[in-house]
Amino acid sequence: MSVLDMPSILRRSDSRVPRNPPPLASMLEIRCNETHNSSMAHPRRNPMARFLPHASPVALTLLLVALLAAPVTAAExxxxxxxxxxxxxxxxSAAFHEGPTWDPATGKLYFTAFFGGEKPNQQIIRLDAPGKGTVWLDKSEGVNGTWLSLDGRLLGAQAYGHRLISYSFGPKGPADAKTLAINTKWHQPNDVCQAPNGNIYFTDPDFANQKTSKVYLLKSDGKATVIIDDTPVPNGLITSNDGKVLYVGDSHRKMWRSYPILANGTTGPGKDFFDPGTKNMSAPDGMTIDAKGNLYFTGRGGVWVASPAGKPVGFIPTKEFCANVTFGGADGKTLYxxxxxxxYSLAMNVSGGEHAAxxxxxxKKKGLVGLLRRTLKPAGRILKGVGKAIDKIGDDDDD
Incomplete structure (x- = not known):
């Protein structure tokens, strides 16, 4: 098993599936040269705030005007x-990493990797321990965004294979792979999520021309239906915890939109949901949600956290371009x-929305099982008694 040298940090200007990342290294196991804590600066508070009680009415008025005119930001x-x-x-590693998903059954994090060079390749990596990853799937045909399905499988948006695909979790790789949808006319399926009712949503961005991008709804009948075509470059997406809202990142306008999900799974008219007041204009990419309904949007300098109402909750800065994010860990309180x-990992005091669901x-399942046990156990005793009585009658008839 070969070891990959840690590369220098590369700055990424957009969030499309990378066509020419760092060179591919043939390997069965990837090791990190070092694992360490990366300090995350806590933005300083305004030192003038302590003097506000002594400010004149004019000064306070000017300050209020300035605050109202200032862009919405979350500094902490x-x-x-x-x-x-x-x-x-x-x-x-030497790859560009994307699409993280935590599998509670195996207790592992899975994420996608894109290698470039003369022999480009794409893989799905399983994180076995800090600094140690195993190639779970080689030659993935550009699986980018991933999602843990309701039935415990790994959903993948396969960019170069033009598919939406589903894998079962095997110890050495997928035990089986199922194509849920395929269309060679799609640009490159980019991200995928599943609503609580089982409906699947995925994006197909037109990075080249920004004219024919689509967001699709895939139901259990296998038919993919266009539900959104007004976003120039839809990238990451996720539903609210109750499945009533679909959030979509727009890599062209560099902001995030929301769409109400209708009873039939399609969406109503969308609206601009969140646009942080920052000069950093790196493109929005993947996203996740916590148990409280807060959204974690990657792009614009790191990870922006917004409330269900679209208000800023805070900001997690990153040194490198952050492509995607998910909750994981045994208690669901680790952000990857x-x-x-x-x-990277980051300790949280709230669990992810999927973990809570x-x-x-x-x-509910345990409650139902308990109810059935409490209901059927007495009935079983009665039936057992009836059975014995019938057997006795049969024995008497034989006599």
Whole structure:
């Protein structure tokens, strides 16, 4: 098993599937040369704030006008980050990393990797331990965004294969692969998510011309339907925890939009949802959601956290371009960030939306099983008694 040297950091100007990342290294196992804490600066508070009580009415009026005219920003770390937590590098390689998904059954993080050079390749990596990853799937045909389906499989948006694909989790790789949808006319499926009712949504951005991008709805019948075509370059997407809103990042306008999800799974008219007041104009990419409904948007300098109402909650700065993010860990309170050639973890005090939903479904299942046991156990005793009585009658007839 060969070891990849840690590359220098590369700055990425957009969020399309990379065509020419760092060179491919043939390997069965990837190791990180070092794992360390990366300090995450806490923005300083305004030192003039303490003098506001003594300011004149005119000064206060001018200050109020300035505040109202200022762009909406979130200068501090979100309160959802654990106190004192910093970004911890858990993996690094020569690839551009994307599409992280945590599988609770195996207790592992899976993410996608894009290698360039003379022999470009794409893979899905499984993080076995800090600094140690195993190639779970080689030659993935450009699987970019991923998602844990309701039935415990890995959904993937396959850019170069023009497919939406589903994998079962095997110890050495996918135990089986299923094509859920395919269309060679699609540009390059980029990201995917699943709503609580089972409907699947995915983006197909037109990075080249920014004219024919689409967002699709895929139902259980296998038919993909266009539901959004008014976003120049739709990238990452996710539904609200209740499945009533679809959030989509626009890599062209460098902001995020929201769409109401109708009863039939399609969407109503969208609106601009979140646009941070920052000069950093790196393109929006992947996203995730926590149990409280807060959205975690990658792009524009790091990870922006917005409330369900579209208000800024906080900002997680990253040194590299952050392509995607997801919650994981046994308790669902670890945030994983794929940032160019690195993967980071960050301790949180809130669990991910998917983790909370799984716990709720598990609780309901246990409750149903308990109800059935309480209901059927007495009935079983009665039936057993009836059976014995019938057997006795049969024995008497034989006599």
């Amino acid at each position: 770390l979100p309160s959802t980050v654990s106190k004192g937590a910093t970004l911890v590098e858990v993996f690094s 960030l794929t940032c160019n050639t690195k993967v 799984r716990a709720e479904r598990k609780g």
